[in-house]
Amino acid sequence: MSETPEQRRERLRLEEKKGNPIGNLSDATNSASSGSLVELVNGLGWKGTGILILVAIVGFILFSVFIR
Template identity: 70%
Template sequence: MQENKETPEQKRDRLRQQELKGNPTGNLNDVFNRANNGSLVDLVNSLGWKGTGILILVLILGTIIYSVFFR
């Protein structure tokens, strides 16, 4: 027997997709806003924990460099 073990990320994504399929008109406003602004959850899920850490590090370094040279 083979057990189907899914990661927490896969479970969250599956539950989110089921919610969107089950209530498409209720989520219409959310879909429009997400298309305009993007979703931080989708960004973090696509990058993984290493990519998210690198993104945070780049933002912090950018802020430090900006404050040193432009103030």
């Protein structure tokens, strides 16, 4: 059975976390309090990430136009 790239990344991330728990302590603390950009992008996929970037750009343009 072939795993998807997302499943492979998650499996490798978990294996690394098991292999080096002390080294990941600060990473775990930081991502627990604010969330991780990697987890957000993995959850959204490439289409969702593209839409998020597009919304941010359009929002910035509209903000700059109405502030003038």
